[in-house]
Amino acid sequence: MYAGKARAYTNIALIKYWGKKNEQLILPMNNSLSLTLDAFYTETSVIFDESFIEDSFSLDGTLQDAKQTAKVSKFLDLVRQQYKFSLFAKVESQNFVPTAAGLASSASGLAALAGACSAALELPLDETELSRLARRGSGSACRSIFGGFAEWQKGDSDQSSFAQAIPADGWENELAMLFVLVDDGVKDISSRDGMKRTVETSSFYSGWLETIDADLATAKQAIAKKDFNKLGEVTEANGLRMHGTTLGAVPPFTYWSPESLNVMQLVRAARKQGLACYFTMDAGPNVKILVEKKNLTALKNFLADHLSEEKLITAYAGPGITLMPV
Numbered sequence: 312m313y314a315g316k317a318r319a320y321t322n323i324a325l326i327k328y329w330g331k332k333n334e335q336l337i338l339p340m341n342n343s344l345s346l347t348l349d350a351f352y353t354e355t356s357v358i359f360d361e362s363f364i365e366d367s368f369s370l371d372g373t374l375q376d377a378k379q380t381a382k383v384s385k386f387l388d389l390v391r392q393q394y395k396f397s398l399f400a401k402v403e404s405q406n407f408v409p410t411a412a413g414l415a416s417s418a419s420g421l422a423a424l425a426g427a428c429s430a431a432l433e434l435p436l437d438e439t440e441l442s443r444l445a446r447r448g449s450g451s452a453c454r455s456i457f458g459g460f461a462e463w464q465k466g467d468s469d470q471s472s473f474a475q476a477i478p479a480d481g482w483e484n485e486l487a488m489l490f491v492l493v494d495d496g497v498k499d500i501s502s503r504d505g506m507k508r509t510v511e512t513s514s515f516y517s518g519w520l521e522t523i524d525a526d527l528a529t530a531k532q533a534i535a536k537k538d539f540n541k542l543g544e545v546t547e548a549n550g551l552r553m554h555g556t557t558l559g560a561v562p563p564f565t566y567w568s569p570e571s572l573n574v575m576q577l578v579r580a581a582r583k584q585g586l587a588c589y590f591t592m593d594a595g596p597n598v599k600i601l602v603e604k605k606n607l608t609a610l611k612n613f614l615a616d617h618l619s620e621e622k623l624i625t626a627y628a629g630p631g632i633t634l635m636p637v
């Protein structure tokens with residue numbers, strides 16, 4: 312029997328990954344840059360044992376159906392193939408996210424799964440190898456191996472596509488990200504399906520790609536200079552352009568709900584009153600507001616007049632993956 316456990320935190324992209332060059336290897340079209348957060352994480356344990364006759368996967372104590380288990384098995388098959396063994400596994404994941412729906416990210420889940428497998432099999436994987444393995448589970452998971460800021464080097468092969476930490480001299484600890492929960496109950500298109508349709512059909516997609524390198528350079532410069540407004544501006548613009556591509560897809564779609572738009576307007580209004588804060592969104596209606604810790608209370612007070620308190624979740628910069636005793 313081989314057992315391992317890992318904890319990994321979710322990350323939010325400031326410069327987005329939105330499109331694959333290679334679906335099977337999960338190689339992205341562009342580099343992306345994220346901030347790992349402390350508020351949401353997943354703990355996953357894995358047991359490989361010769362007595363198991365199939366893989367099993369339980370999430371938050373509930374045994375998952377064949378479809379969900381197949382996703383985990385696909386990842387386990389990769390590990391079995393790469394490390395040349397054939398034992399089945401029992402996988403148990405627990406998402407530590409506020410009860411609000413739609414906050415558990417595949418990034419923390421798949422990063423934790425990669426970490427748990429490497430711990431169970433006592434694979435001497437360094438961060439790069441762990442990031443590469445996590446990427447095969449879900450692209451954004453490769454960034455959750457690292458704490459703070461991380462950049463996913465797109466590479467052009469399985470070997471060359473992985474994330475690296477972006478040193479920021481502790482500046483990430485001066486930042487906060489306020490999640491505004493906009494649960495409009497509509498079942499969103501998954502990020503995997505959304506980016507696939509966009510790459511394949513959106514006439515806006517090439518325009519999006521042309522802007523990424525400049526955005527990345529701007530974001531990295533801003534981090535190096537601890538220039539919050541510069542980082543916020545490029546984050547907000549990049550996220551808007553990513554979402555713009557979905558409107559050009561066939562059929563067109565958007566993750567924005569009326570309440571999402573309302574929150575975006577509130578962020579702009581707060582800025583007009585001199586409160587430095589910027590929004591970004593991913594494959595869902597929730598809005599994430601990047602703000603400096605020193606302005607967090609002022610931002611919450613500003614929003615309190617418009618949004619109910621329980622819709623707000625505060626996150627700070629979080630750590631990288633930790634392998635844990637079983």
Ligand SMILES: O=C(O)C[C@@](O)(CF)CCOP(=O)(O)OP(=O)(O)O
Nearest residue numbers: 324327328449450451502503593594
């Ligand atoms: O996180 C970002 O850079 C931007 C997004 O969150 C925007 F929605 C996409 C994340 O995609 P992911 O779930 O990693 O896809 P997978 O590789 O198909 O599993």
